[in-house]
Amino acid sequence: MEPPPLAAPSPPPEPFAPPCPKCKTPLAGIGEADAGEGVCGGCATIIEYTLYPVRNRPKPVARAVRSVDGDATCYFHPQNQAVAVCDECGRYVCTVCELPGEDGRRLCPPCVSAGRKKTKLKADEVVVYDSLAFTLALLPVLFWPATLLTAPAALFIAIYGWKKPRSLVRPGAWKLITAVVVSAIEIGLWVTLGLSMWINT
Amino acid sequence: MARKPKLYQKLARMRGSVGTHFTLWLAADHVLQVEANMVTERYQRVFLRDVQGFFMRPSREAKWATIIGGVLVALFCVLALSFGGDGAAVCWAFAGLCSLILLYGLFFARNCHFYAVTAVQRAEWTNIARRGKARKLIARLDPLIRAAQQDVSGAP
Structure with missing residues (x-):
């Protein structure tokens, strides 16, 4: 009776060889040390690297x-x-x-x-209504006639975006509050200007 | 009412072009790059436990800005010394303006591209544009990454 075949030895783990950031050629020979400099064999770019233990973890x-x-x-x-x-x-x-x-x-x-x-938006993208309202309320002040259109738009966006998800890193409401206050003042000034012109005619 | 603790702390200053800018933030277990314009913010996360390494390659922007700024400053200085009167004053003024280009090239222009590499992604951190800043960032993240990867099997 023939002995059962020996199990094939498992292949050795592949050496760590990430692609060059510039030309994508695998950077061979840099996995041994934790930090240093290497030269890409494809584009001759000098790459400075720092490596961490997880590079040797087998890919699941x-x-x-x-x-x-x-x-x-x-x-x-x-x-x-x-x-x-x-x-x-x-x-x-x-x-x-x-x-x-x-x-x-x-x-x-x-x-x-x-x-x-x-979806037009990607999964990792969010509309920042507070920044949009803030910019629409403040930026056109440099060219004030534009505030006739931008002030109502800023106020609408600020109210619409009040309950919407905000920026992950700057979630505060100060931009929305500022946009509401400034656009309300701008609208008030336009209404006052319109009334005074109408009264004077 | 107690204020909510900040989840993110800023790692690097804002950098970008007209309409779009990049910022880098550190949370407890990941680094977040934010690409923002007036309307949207896009997020790219790199978890500390997944970082295989940081890679840096040189950029020529700083070199060219320094060379161009230096040549222009030298040229206008020579012209200012050759001319007299109002001509010299104008040349000195231009030399002063061109020295801004020289200063930009020496201290602010990009001299490296910086990448964080994991098993599934290679994230370029756009606002890490200077080698000194990159080395400081690595020094700051190094203990956090090693702590997050303490229990990684397969480590040498």
Whole structure:
């Protein structure tokens, strides 16, 4: 009886070789030291680097489980066991196809692509109504006739954006309050000017 | 009423072009780059536990600004010394204006591009434009990153 075949030895981990920031050529030979200088073999750029322990962490790979008879299977990979249901379209998806959506949702790849095309704003983008209202209220003062249009616009945007999500890093309300006060003063001045002209005619 | 604690502290000064500017902020476990215009803000996060390394490559902007500023200043100084009277005063005035270009090249122009690299992204931190500032930033983030990556397996 023949002995069972030996298991193939696992391949050695790949050396850390990030792409050059300029020409994308893999920077070989820089993973040994934690800091130093290297020269890119592609574009001869001198790269100064500082490295951290996580560079040697093996990359995790999502591995799907093969399905057996009776298992629900992935819509895109019939040979893989389904592990989730897409929250958008209801298709079964395997480990490889399961993608995170906003608010903890689980989506399939076509629904993620469709979601990106629908919204004009990207997931990591936010409209900052406070900055917009602040700029519209203050900047046109340099050319004051423009405030006839920008003051009402600033006031509307400030009121509309009052409850909307604000900047992550500067979430304070002072810009909105300033925009409301300044635009109200500007509108008041225009109304006063209009009334005085009408009275004098 | 107690004020909410600030989640972010500023890491680097604002830098950018007309209409768009970049700022860099530090939270407890990540660095946030904000690209802002008048209407929107876009965020790019790099988590400290994911940082594989920082990379810096040179930029020629500072070199060219210094060379051009220096040549113009020298040229106008020579002209000012050659002329007399009002001509010299005008040349000295232009030399003074061109010295602003020279100062910009020496102290403010970009002399490096700075990148934070993780396993899945390479983030260029646009407002880290000077080598000295980059080294100070690395010195500030280094202990935080090493603390966040203390339990990483596979470390040498």
